[in-house]
Amino acid sequence: MTSSRSSVKSIEVVEPLGDRVLVRKDEDRKVTKVGIHLPDKMEIPTLTGRIVAISAQVANDVDYPIQQYDKVLFNPKRSIPVDFEGDNRLFVIPVEDVVAVFRKEG
Helix, strand or coil, rough: CHHHHHHHHCCCCCCCCCEEEEEEEEECEHHHHHHHHCCCCCCCCCCEEEEEEECCHHHHHCCCCCCCCCCCEEEECCEEEEEEEEEEEEEEEEHHHEEECCCCCC
């Protein structure tokens, strides 16, 4: 008889620790705002992304009003790339490197 645990597939997740968040960087643009297509080797670097996960420390800190799925502007200097299931756009970054959150006025 096999245990029920062996039949359940485990899902691997990335959980940031300390004062960090996990961000999925937006795709780099290959077209300028005025519609000029850039060559394949040339891209406009993107410094925006979506919050994928927040550490417990950041979630409990009222000084950082960010939530999962927020669109953010971030400084990429101290970002740590995460090679996770072939996604090369995931980065763990210190929360203080999140410099702005995009909000809709309602």
